[in-house]
Structure formats: C-alpha cells, structure tokens
Amino acid sequence: MRIQQGELRVAGRCIARALDLDVNSGEVLAILGPNGRGKTTLIRAMVGTLPLSRGRRIVRGAIGYVPQSTGVSFDYRVRDLVVMGRARNIGLFGSPGAEDYAAADAALDRMGQHALADRRVSTLSGGERQLVLIARALAGDCDVLMLDEPASALDLRNQRHLFDLLGMLAGDNGLAVVFSTHVPGHAFDAADRVLLLHGPNHCDTGPVPQALSEEALSALYDTPIRVLADSFGSGRVLRAAVATPEQA
Numbered sequence: 001m002r003i004q005q006g007e008l009r010v011a012g013r014c015i016a017r018a019l020d021l022d023v024n025s026g027e028v029l030a031i032l033g034p035n036g037r038g039k040t041t042l043i044r045a046m047v048g049t050l051p052l053s054r055g056r057r058i059v060r061g062a063i064g065y066v067p068q069s070t071g072v073s074f075d076y077r078v079r080d081l082v083v084m085g086r087a088r089n090i091g092l093f094g095s096p097g098a099e100d101y102a103a104a105d106a107a108l109d110r111m112g113q114h115a116l117a118d119r120r121v122s123t124l125s126g127g128e129r130q131l132v133l134i135a136r137a138l139a140g141d142c143d144v145l146m147l148d149e150p151a152s153a154l155d156l157r158n159q160r161h162l163f164d165l166l167g168m169l170a171g172d173n174g175l176a177v178v179f180s181t182h183v184p185g186h187a188f189d190a191a192d193r194v195l196l197l198h199g200p201n202h203c204d205t206g207p208v209p210q211a212l213s214e215e216a217l218s219a220l221y222d223t224p225i226r227v228l229a230d231s232f233g234s235g236r237v238l239r240a241a242v243a244t245p246e247q248a
C-alpha cells in the first residue's frame, strides 16, 4: 500500500502534505503522534474512507480495518458482526454460508473470544468489543490490515497476544500491517518501522528501534522522555519502557 505526495485535510485543516509513505507485504508499521495530530485521519485515508485532497493512493489486495470507535449501529450477535468481515468474500447480494461462519469462528478463536459468539455486542466490555472488532477484520482474509489504536482497551496479556499476532500475520502470512498507538512500547514490541507525525509538514519514518530515539520521542510529544530498553534472547530490543526523567 502506498501514498504518493498525499495531502490530507479534515474540516479544512491540513493534517499532512506531500506525504510519501509505503507499507510492504510482511512489514508492520506503527503510527505515533500526539492527540489530534492526525493518526486516525491518516489511517482513514489509507483505508480509503477519506479521500486524499491531493496525491495518489495505491492499494494492492484487500484491506481489513479496525476502527478506533467501537460503536456499532445495531445490536448484532457477535458471530454475525464478525461474519460481516467476510463482506468481500460473500458479495453484495449474497448471504454468509458455512465457510464464512467457520472463518468467523476461527477469527474469534484466534482472539481467544469464542465464548462470546452468541452474545449481543451491547453486552460486551470495552476490551471484549475491541477484540471482537479485530476478529471481524481477521475473518476477511485481508492482505493489508489497518488498526486504529487497537490496544487502547486491552489488558497486558491481550496486548501481548495482539502484538505477537500482528507480527505473525506479517512474518508468516505476508500481510502488510499498520497500527496507531499512544504507547511507544507497542512500536518497540511489534513494529518494523514507525511513522512519527510531528506536524503537517513534518513526518519522519524509520526502522525500529533507531527511529524511536529519546530525542525523536521527546520532540514528538514535546516532553522529556527516556527510553529504557531490555534485550531479550534474540538480541533484538523487544521491549522498552518509556518514562519521563522524574519517573526513571
């Protein structure tokens, strides 16, 4: 998936201009930036629900999308909501068949949420709802997976599971994966590359961990930040705690 010389505007305000960005098959890209800087807007532009005001968007393959807002318009049963992730496979006037429900069940299993299949969406907790929406995206066998703050309601175990899964989907299944987050540690954990949204005229991209220097993160969030890194068995930095100097 690629954006070439993209300009993004929302309500007349420019979020990014002359943005060149590509995400390749087998790669995980994390988008970081302060509140209101445009992470959701950029993801919507990449998904195609918000047109670019300038530039080109090039997509090869099917997109799976996990939006930040977890509101759903009707109080579906969980299995019926997840099977909607198969819309592309089912077709406009088709109805889901056994294969589609099997894919929905497998996606729920993958997120560890099979027990919720017959529950109404309105009865779910925030984290359960987030896991179910991720399952909906997985059910569709996409090539590009885009997730807007997918871990915002998840406990530490489910965060770990989600980011391991994203790495597996990219590494083993060859998906291109994009997620936004407010937690730089998620990018250390799961991303190959980061995009730092500093402002409309300034976006940096680079490999993890190099692009997540204390200097870069402190400039991005306009507050002093220290990165505390541990190396795990592979020698690669897998985890990092981010703390202000007072906390460190």
Ligand SMILES: Nc1ncnc2c1ncn2[C@@H]1O[C@H](COP(=O)(O)OP(=O)(O)OP(=O)(O)O)[C@@H](O)[C@H]1O
Binding pocket: 010, 011, 013, 015, 033, 034, 035, 036, 037, 038, 039, 040, 041, 042
């Ligand atoms: N429909 C809208 N009308 C007016 N302003 C909007 C609209 N949608 C988004 N914005 C503004 O565009 C800017 C970018 O919003 P966006 O949701 O992309 O930011 P974000 O980086 O995802 O923020 P957060 O981290 O707080 O979720 C914000 O200032 C927001 O208020």
